[in-house]
Amino acid sequence: MNTTHAPAPATAAVTDLNQLRVACSSCSLRELCLPAGLDAREMERVDRLVNQRRKLRRGEHLYHAGNPLVALYAVRSGFMKSCVLQEDGREQVAGFHMTGDMLGMDAISSGRHMCDTVALEDSELCEIPYSYLEQLSRELPSLQQQLHRIMSREIVRDYGVMMLLGSMKAEERMAAFLLNLSQRFAARGYSSAEFNLRMTREEIGSYLGLKLETISRVLSRFQQDGWIAVRHKHIRIRKADALHQLLGQR
Amino acid sequence: MNTTHAPAPATAAVTDLNQLRVACSSCSLRELCLPAGLDAREMERVDRLVNQRRKLRRGEHLYHAGNPLVALYAVRSGFMKSCVLQEDGREQVAGFHMTGDMLGMDAISSGRHMCDTVALEDSELCEIPYSYLEQLSRELPSLQQQLHRIMSREIVRDYGVMMLLGSMKAEERMAAFLLNLSQRFAARGYSSAEFNLRMTREEIGSYLGLKLETISRVLSRFQQDGWIAVRHKHIRIRKADALHQLLGQR
DNA sequence: CGCACTTTTGAACAGAATCAAGTTTTGTGG
């Protein structure tokens, strides 16, 4: 067994911290991530598959649109965004990714990434070489299933974003966004009521199809209504019900 | 070999036209569809996998949100739409599907469909039992690859829709929509310059995040500019360049 | 052939964008 936190044995030739192994089997995210549903023997084989870590400083790219597909990535720690770009330079945030999320599946169709993925804070990722993943998932039906589930989950998530962008007003989009973050933090064992936004108002706006001024105004309005408390990037949800109602009604 | 158009042999006990076999290997869509990239031996095995057809009259559902995942479907002929629904009853078109498109991948993540899929004209679909597909794709690496490519393509398509909904104006959305249809018809051997819309203005509006009146107005404007000719559902693209420019600029 | 649905077009309205100015925060280098 090996973990990031175990000191490197003095006798071993471990020179690169990035390559320190962290077994999936001992990872707290295993139930959210690629190995969900695998038994011990299977997990061991996945451990050997995922043998490379990648560290990114805030602002660094994991990949750019156009880069060839090498690997898929699982977020081990930190926070990322993916942006789609248009010829004319306009850019739109297509998603925010946190711990346990899988990245890079956009590249499978053409062999090249179709978006940019960037760290919004210092982050660590597990690199899953794609060709080995394909191979191993032929041998381990549970792994194959989980991979398919993960890709399908991304498709479903995208449908939700379409709904958001296509038929909600500014306040509804913001409520949906906050509740989504809240729920994802909760699923990871953090508070669902209090968290820090890792992105700027402009990035939220890009994701929600709104301008940054609108984001700012809606947050202020929610605060005045007593539904949330905002201070800079810190959010405290005071009336989750009210936010939910905003979505359910009409 | 067996095709839909061959008369059923009088001696055979073929009673259900829906079950008449049409081999993938003799299907004109094979290069667009699931068997793309397979050799003859592999194709033969996929033929045995896809042994059920399903006919839908215009307006009939292929599946509803909530239905359990049974199969994926390939559009053999006709035209379909998928709609996501919200608790409050609001509904949004998430995609239009034509010949060769694969449907149903939204259900893999949870085992239940997350959208409604409906025929917009009489349509025929190939039913691909999902558990057999999983199994066979473990045995045939090319099939596995193609399945992954298809799911990834759906993710990339969704990114495009997000871009459209999140950062384009009404006219740009409409131009993108028309050009996308045009290009997809062309890929299927039809005219890229002239085609019939299979959906109502309201459905286009729902897909593009606009109201039907806006769709009508934008089409009229395009027509006045001489960029297209619209008569009811019939569209003739006269200046594809102008439409492209509308997207590329700014 | 008629009724329901779809589409077009106009006029008034609303929500979000844009423009603008000022404030706060953050990150960097001295």
Next chain:
DNA sequence: CCACAAAACTTGATTCTGTTCAAAAGTGCG
């Protein structure tokens, strides 16, 4: 560790795009 510049945020006033409401005309299905 502090000072400063750049980036991020807030708020107000104005503009504009697309929605809503309304009415009339066209289409097509049964």
